[in-house]
Amino acid sequence: MTTTFRIAASAIFVILSFFSAFGQPLPSAPSSQGFHSQVRLLSGGKQGETWLAGIEIALDQGFKTYWRNPGESGLPPSFDWSASENVAGIEVRWPAPTRYEDAAGVAYVYSHKVVLPVLVKPAAADKPVKLALTVDYGICKDICIPTHAELNVSLSDVGPEDREAIEEAMAKVPPQQPLGAKGDLAVLSVQSAGGDKPTLNVAVRAPSGTKPVLFAEAPDGWYVSTSTPDADNRFTVSVEERPKDAPGPVPLTLTLVAGDKAVETQVSLDGSGQPR
Template sequence: MSGLSAAADNPIGTMAEVALLPGWSMSNGHYMAALHVKLAPGWHTYWRAPGAAGIPPQFEWSGSKNIESARFHWPIPDIYEQNDMRFLGYENELILPIEFTPSNAGRLIINGEIMMGVCEDVCMPYTATFQGAFELGDPATNTSKIEASLKHQPKHLSGVRCAAAAIDDGMKIITTLQAPNLGDLEMAVVEHPDPNVWVSESMHTRTGRTVTIESEMVPPEAAPFFVDRSQLRITLIGAGGKAYEAQGCTGS
């Protein structure tokens, strides 16, 4: 069962529709579903870390039952340029696979809310609700869109190294990795797991296959702090649906 929402009192309600797609029970006891964001032609929404020109999506699950956690499998975003700035997102449609971990055996009740940005010439915040009820063990049907999105994931990177240095209000992280050149629109993103830690837009340089990424992280207290390198996520994204990603890095 899935739910559809496009708020009637929202002037851009007809520009975005959100539904939860049923998927399948996984061998690890989890359930794979997907959020389907359908946008009007020419409209776009954003990746989880869209850059300075974007609005990162936020999710709320407080109305759900039998859900311990939700893990997102973001497909590779496209790179856009607007007003001399770049951002990462999706045009016309987003299929976002979500792996739900149940708290117990039995039915999963999903009552979710997404707060996101939707844009054409201008960008506006948009909130939509979505619902679903899934039984572990139910047969999978019509899962081709979810399967295709799961195949459109960044390739794994290993051997990524990070150096951390204190700055007045936080930490500077210098990341070094090896990856093929992804073209002139190549972008690098470094993410901290705590959303309260501000992370600057990353600057990167390349010499052959060697990529050096610089980013700054500022916690709420605006002071140097301990950065657990194993929890950082580093993504290198290029045009044409190519990307590499690493979970964690080691000290240099």
């Protein structure tokens, strides 16, 4: 997807966000009903020195929302935690998405319902933690509509069902593993394929009977596209855009999914987009 197309899509999203902000109430509560969706803040209690929370987005049939990397179309969710109390650090974890392709291009999405686990480090361990979240996320069927919600929850108010949902979502977050790791799901190698633009051949191992899917992510200013696998479970990752004279090393995150399993492997590129 070209820079012009992505800028145009972002501009449309921002314009729709402006009008949607005046077209719906912005409640401050643990849950909020949005456009063909409902978002909730979950409270999972303590795990060691960390508090567990979750962002649950439930979607109407046929609607989708986006992963941290939306692909060729759409925008990722954005989170503002600045009004939270007694919070020193927040980390959002991401279960693996689904690859979805239509006339608008390839998108990386969630459907039905997704829970994003949240790990919260308190500023003071002996004081209560209150999360306040402003979230903007896209809801897509034929076109993408922005939705906005303002939520808050006390992490001292623990629901057993919330804890279970957060733990189930944590189990779906791809664990990190090195290139060439053992096991039935792994990124085996990343090699230069030459060509007019930087292109990589990525070989993977996947369980028998599954069709693997690969998601590639690079830093801001870089745009990479990923093919579907060939018969030998090899993918082509192409660097479509990159900053001019970019310094290396550049991290490239590869998320590999097959069936109900997923792993995440990070490799390095040089400034020209070639593997190091």
